[in-house]
Amino acid sequence: MQDREVLLEVKNLKKHFVIKKDILGHHVKTVHAVDGINFKIFKGETFGLVGESGCGKSTTGRTIIGLYKNTAGEIFFNNELISSGHDECKLLISKLKNELKNKLKELPETATDYEKDELKKEYNEKINIQKKLVEEAKQKTKKIERNPRDIQMIFQDPYASLNPRMTVNEIIAEGIKTHKLLTGQSINERVYQLLERVGLKREHASRYPHEFSGGQRQRIGIARALAVDPKLIIADEPISALDVSIQAQVVNMLEDLQEDFGLTYLFIAHDLSMVKYISDRIGVMYLGKLMEVSESDPLYELPLHPYTQSLLSSIPLPDPDANLRSERIVLQGDVSSPINPKPGCRFAERCRFAKGECFTESPELDEILPGRFVACHHVKEINNL
Amino acid sequence: MNNNMLEIKNLETSFFTHLGEVKAVRNISYDLKKGGILGVVGESGSGKSVTLLSVMRLIEEPGKIKNGEIFFDGVDLTKISDSEIQDIRGSEISMIFQDPMTSINPVFTIQNQMVEVIRRHMRISKELAIEEANDINNINKREKVLEDIEKGLRRKLNKQEALKRAIDYLGLVGIPEPEIRIKQYPHQFSGGMRQRVLIAMALSCEPKLLIADEPTTALDVTIQAQILDLLKKIQKELGTSIVFITHDLGVIAELCENVVVMYGGMVMEKGTVNEIFYSPQHPYTQGLHQSIPKNITGKKERLIPIEGSPPDLMDPPKGCPFSPRCKHAMQICIEEAAPLTKITESQYSACWLQDKNAPNVEGFTKSGGVK
Numbered sequence: 124m125q126d127r128e129v130l131l132e133v134k135n136l137k138k139h140f141v142i143k144k145d146i147l148g149h150h151v152k153t154v155h156a157v158d159g160i161n162f163k164i165f166k167g168e169t170f171g172l173v174g175e176s177g178c179g180k181s182t183t184g185r186t187i188i189g190l191y192k193n194t195a196g197e198i199f200f201n202n203e204l205i206s207s208g209h210d211e212c213k214l215l216i217s218k219l220k221n222e223l224k225n226k227l228k229e230l231p232e233t234a235t236d237y238e239k240d241e242l243k244k245e246y247n248e249k250i251n252i253q254k255k256l257v258e259e260a261k262q263k264t265k266k267i268e269r270n271p272r273d274i275q276m277i278f279q280d281p282y283a284s285l286n287p288r289m290t291v292n293e294i295i296a297e298g299i300k301t302h303k304l305l306t307g308q309s310i311n312e313r314v315y316q317l318l319e320r321v322g323l324k325r326e327h328a329s330r331y332p333h334e335f336s337g338g339q340r341q342r343i344g345i346a347r348a349l350a351v352d353p354k355l356i357i358a359d360e361p362i363s364a365l366d367v368s369i370q371a372q373v374v375n376m377l378e379d380l381q382e383d384f385g386l387t388y389l390f391i392a393h394d395l396s397m398v399k400y401i402s403d404r405i406g407v408m409y410l411g412k413l414m415e416v417s418e419s420d421p422l423y424e425l426p427l428h429p430y431t432q433s434l435l436s437s438i439p440l441p442d443p444d445a446n447l448r449s450e451r452i453v454l455q456g457d458v459s460s461p462i463n464p465k466p467g468c469r470f471a472e473r474c475r476f477a478k479g480e481c482f483t484e485s486p487e488l489d490e491i492l493p494g495r496f497v498a499c500h501h502v503k504e505i506n507n508l
Numbered sequence: 509m510n511n512n513m514l515e516i517k518n519l520e521t522s523f524f525t526h527l528g529e530v531k532a533v534r535n536i537s538y539d540l541k542k543g544g545i546l547g548v549v550g551e552s553g554s555g556k557s558v559t560l561l562s563v564m565r566l567i568e569e570p571g572k573i574k575n576g577e578i579f580f581d582g583v584d585l586t587k588i589s590d591s592e593i594q595d596i597r598g599s600e601i602s603m604i605f606q607d608p609m610t611s612i613n614p615v616f617t618i619q620n621q622m623v624e625v626i627r628r629h630m631r632i633s634k635e636l637a638i639e640e641a642n643d644i645n646n647i648n649k650r651e652k653v654l655e656d657i658e659k660g661l662r663r664k665l666n667k668q669e670a671l672k673r674a675i676d677y678l679g680l681v682g683i684p685e686p687e688i689r690i691k692q693y694p695h696q697f698s699g700g701m702r703q704r705v706l707i708a709m710a711l712s713c714e715p716k717l718l719i720a721d722e723p724t725t726a727l728d729v730t731i732q733a734q735i736l737d738l739l740k741k742i743q744k745e746l747g748t749s750i751v752f753i754t755h756d757l758g759v760i761a762e763l764c765e766n767v768v769v770m771y772g773g774m775v776m777e778k779g780t781v782n783e784i785f786y787s788p789q790h791p792y793t794q795g796l797h798q799s800i801p802k803n804i805t806g807k808k809e810r811l812i813p814i815e816g817s818p819p820d821l822m823d824p825p826k827g828c829p830f831s832p833r834c835k836h837a838m839q840i841c842i843e844e845a846a847p848l849t850k851i852t853e854s855q856y857s858a859c860w861l862q863d864k865n866a867p868n869v870e871g872f873t874k875s876g877g878v879k
Contacts (some may be wrong), residue, residue, distance in 0.1 A: 175728035336817045366551040367755055371799035371813035395729065396758070400801040400808065437733035439758035441800055443781050446762045453737060454730045457698045 129202070130387050131164040131187065131355060136196035137211065138179070138186050142462070149221070150214065155461050156182040158411035158469075159196070161488060164355070169381065169388040171402030171419065173395055173434075175458055179411040180391045184357045187389070188274050200355070205269050209260035212253045219250050272302055275348035279360035281340035285332040291318070291343055292328040298351040317346040321376060338369035342376070349380065357389045362397065374401055395438050399423050407431050410461050410469040413488055416496040427497045427506055430470045468500070476501055510582055513717055513749040514563065515539040519576035521555075521562045530821050532558040532571075534773040537848075540717075540766070545743055545750045547764030547781070549757060549796075551818055555773040556753050560719050564603055565593045581716060599629035602710035606722040608702035612694040612709075619690040622674035622709050623667065629713040630673070631662040677708040681738055700731035704738070711742060718742075721753045736763055757800060761785055766854070769793050772819045772829025775848065779855030789857035792830045828858070836861060836869050 137159050143152035157179040164170045172180045186193050186206075193208035223246040227239060278284035285294055295314045299305055305313055315325045321342040332340055341361060348356055358377070362370040374397065380386060392398045398405060398419075405422050407415045407430065415428040426432045433452040440446055454473050468474070471481040480500055488498040491508065502508070521533040533555040540546040550556040562573050565585060578585040580601065585593060605611040613621060632640075637657045644650040656662075665673065671690075678686035681704040694702060703723060710718060720739065724732040740763065743750055752764060760767055760781065767784040769777045769792065777790040788794045798812040816833040825831055831841040840860050849862035860866055 175730065338817055366818065367757070367796060368551060368799055368814040369817065371811040372815070375811055375813055393728065396801045400811070434730060437729040439732075439736070439756070439762035441757040441761050441785065441797070441802065443761040443785050451733060451737075453733050457700055457731070458728075 127165040129163045130166045130200065131389070132199040132202075133160060133162050133183075133187065134197045134199070135159050135161060136183065136186065136198065137194045137208065138182050138191055139194045139210075149217070152462050155411050155464050157186065158461075158464070160406075160408070160411075160413045162406055162413060162416055164387060164389060165404075167381075167385055167387055168403040169390050169401055171398040171405040172389065172391045172408060173393060173398050173405060174408035175393065175434075177410075177458060177461065178408040179461070180408050181359050183408070184276070184359050184389060184391050188276050188357055189269070189271070200273060203267075204263055205267055207260045207263050207267075209257045209264075212256045212260070216250050216253045216257075219246055219253070222246070272298075272351045273353055274355045274357065275351065275353035277341070277344050277348050277356060277358045277361045280364055281337050281344055282332075282364075284344055285340055287332055290329055290331055291323075294332070294343060295328075295347050295350050298347065302351055304351065313350070314346075317349055320349070320380075321346045322372075336369075337365050338372060341365060341373055345373075345376070345380070349384070352384075353386070355387045355389065357391070359391045360393070361390075363392065363394060370397065377401070395435065396440075407434065410458065410464065412469050412485075412498065413496075414470065414498050416488065418494055421492075421495065425506075427491060427495060427502055428470075428499050429474050429476055429505060468498075476505055510579075511541060512539045512579070513542045513544070513581060514751070515577075515579040516559065516563070517577040517579070519559060519562060519578065520574040521558050521567060522572060522574055524570040524572065528822055531824060532773055532821060533562065534824070536576075536770075536773075536775050538768045538775060538778055540749055540751060542716075543743070543747050543749055544766060545739075545752060545764045547760040547767045548751060548753045548770060549755060549760050549767060550770035551755060553772075553818055553821060554770040556770050557721055559770075560603070560721060560751060560753060564597060564601060564719065565590075595629070598625055598715075599713045600715055601717045601719065602713070602715040603719040603721065604703070604706050604710050604723045606725050608699055608706055608726065609694075611706060612702060614694050617691055617693055618678075618697075618705055619671065619674065622677075622690070622712060623670045625709055626670040626673055626712050627665055627667070630665050630670070632665060632669070634662065637662040673712060674708075677712045678705070680711070680742075681705075681708045682734070683708070700727055700734065703727060703731075703735060707735070707738065707742075711746070711748070714746065715748060717749045717751070719751045719753075722755070723752075724759065725754070725756070732759070739763065757785075757796065769796075772824055773821060774829055774845065775856075775858060776830065777855070777857045777859075778848075779852070783852065783855040787855075789851050789855065789862065790830075790859050791834045791836055791861075793857075795833075828860070838866075 136157055138157040140154040140156055141150045142154055145151050160183065172183060174180045182191065185191050187198055189206065193206055195208040195211035197204055198206040223243065226242055230239065292311070292314050295317055296310050299310055299313060314328055318325060318327055323339065323342055332343065335343065362373050365373060377388070378401065381388060390398060390401055402419045405417060405419045406413050407428065409430050415422065415426070415431045422431065423435060426435050433454045436449065436452045456473050459472055467482040467484060468486055471477040474481065486498045486500045488496045491497045491502055516539065517537050519533055519536045523530040523532060536555070536559055548556045561567055563578050563585060567573060573586055576586065634657065638654070641650055641653040641657060644653060675686045675690055678690055683689050683701060683704055697705060724735050727735065736759065739750060742748055754760060764781050767779060767781055768775055769784065769790065771792050776792045777784065777788065784793060788797060795814040799814055801811065814833055819825055819829050819832065825842070827843050828841045828845050831837040834841065838860060846858045846860045848856040848858045850856055851862065861869055
């Protein structure tokens with residue numbers, strides 16, 4: 124496993140959305156959509172990202188492709204830095220400055236200038252460290268030469284993701300023209316070729332999106348993503364808006380394309396049985412954190428994290444007898460809010476095994492068994508390892 | 509005594525749009541036993557929701573029930589007047605819709621909406637009514653009231669009684685602190701909680717039949733598991749009959765006793781859950797099973813999709829709606845829709861391959877050809 128080539132690496136990725144500021148501009152309410160996740164995607168594999176709505180899986184995909192600027196953390200593509208966030212350092216600076224102000228006010232009137240200077244010195248040192256970090260990050264960001272062609276995206280809603288005023292030809296050719304990959308008649312040839320590759324016909328090129336069914340539109344979206352020869356495709360719930368009988372068509376096609384073009388997929392979905400079917404490795408997210416990362420077969424056979432255990436046991440199987448046999452771990456309560464989350468493990472409130480440190484300290488994602496990463500304080504006791 | 513809660517016979521519902529007639533439901537028949545759970549499975553546009561909206565008489569212009577009979581507990585719902593159906597709706601038949609965000613009024617509190625439903629439909633229990641009547645001093649008046657009670661004329665619940673009932677039902681569906689939560693507005697509830705409120709509202713008048721139209725599609729799997737457990741509990745404890753509409757075969761397998769498979773506005777196959785899952789007879793049902801990942805553990809088998817796309821209901825195929833996508837399609841399939849053929853006592857399949865004159869095809873066990 125170790126010697127496989129890493130295509131995408133995400134280090135301590137964070138994306139926070141500020142939803143409320145006070146009159147001084149300080150952040151009062153922040154949605155911690157993605158809160159420090161680490162994972163690698165190897166060349167040629169399919170990495171599935173699963174979780175319930177609001178867990179940050181789509182935000183992760185959108186941050187990787189650059190639709191959102193990451194708050195903190197770094198993203199490497201082909202071992203080159205493509206995005207580096209430093210907003211958190213800036214936040215920290217303003218926080219430190221505030222703290223200093225308050226501390227100065229709190230000092231008794233009898234305090235000498237010396238004491239004040241000491242305090243200022245202490246804080247200035249901290250602030251300078253952060254400033255340096257920001258400076259470094261800025262320098263790094265300047266050097267980034269990002270090739271947007273390398274990563275492409277397929278969206279969930281095939282009705283909203285295609286411009287209704289453009290013909291299929293224009294939609295697919297747009298990327299080719301923007302990146303000046305081809306000129307003149309060869310563009311049309313390429314479009315026809317792509318259309319046939321995704322199971323549509325040449326004649327479809329001159330039509331508009333509204334003339335197609337949901338499944339066909341998703342095929343157009345896939346052709347558009349393929350048009351610029353990407354290396355990584357981020358598929359954000361590509362099949363959840365489609366009918367059951369159409370889903371299999373699209374999934375099979377994605378698999379064929381992967382083989383033919385050597386693509387790597389980041390497959391984001393909430394349909395756990397489909398994710399299992401298509402993915403080589405899977406990351407399970409809960410409220411902005413990765414709970415478990417593992418190869419897909421062992422994950423489904425023996426989930427280690429208590430959240431993964433209950434999530435997998437909640438899937439209704441298309442097999443009446445199996446449902447009678449299997450024991451269900453029904454989670455109590457709802458997903459708590461990602462706004463200003465409490466310290467400790469994000470899952471602690473709904474966890475059957477939560478105690479003590481679960482509520483105070485956030486667990487790290489550690490390799491428990493070879494190739495299996497779990498973020499849980501008590502994973503060993505729970506699973507008798 | 510008839511043992512069926514709901515009997516749909518040869519139902520046809522169409523929508524007359526300016527582009528032409530959309531035949532959403534074409535000659536559908538199925539029934540539901542008292543106290544049973546029936547699953548209706550189909551893709552979007554298969555007519556599964558329109559059938560049940562026809563049962564509730566909620567088809568609005570330009571839609572129309574063209575033909576057919578719907579017997580609910582022996583009463584033909586297509587023949588009764590609007591005011592009669594209004595009395596049945598909400599009290600004897602309730603419906604839960606897919607989207608919990610849009611089916612509750614956002615500007616009223618939960619209390620407001622639940623009490624309204626209960627006061628509209630519920631009357632006090634017979635025992636309580638007799639007890640109250642016995643407190644009347646005037647003998648003539650008392651006699652008259654008791655006579656009315658015998659006829660089923662009892663007073664409706666007052667506000668306090670209705671509120672108490674609403675709180676009881678919120679508790680039943682697992683909402684913590686119902687006395688406090690009932691005073692809140694819908695936006696203060698999460699998606700799963702809103703769906704619970706809807707279920708509580710639907711159950712509060714003790715309906716005999718509950719129609720659930722994809723109630724868990726908009727919810728996460730962990731919440732879905734909670735709701736399915738709740739529906740099972742309700743069916744067991746209150747004896748409510750349930751029709752569950754979904755496109756998810758997993759949910760059907762988990763919850764239902766009998767299944768109806770619909771496609772292109774017609775019933776393709778019906779039977780018990782074991783028959784539909786372990787010996788599906790119709791090519792469409794078989795195709796559905798092959799196009800979803802069966803095992804979540806174990807070896808990966810490549811999915812076999814159903815090629816093509818669902819029919820255009822504006823201009824449906826003349827014969828079997830599935831014939832353009834069916835790999836076994838014969839000349840007769842294109843020309844004429846197959847009748848439902850009896851396979852076993854409970855299983856029926858609408859496929860010409862079940863006919864006694866049909867050729868033998870791999871994967872098919874022909875029945876005796878009883879029509």
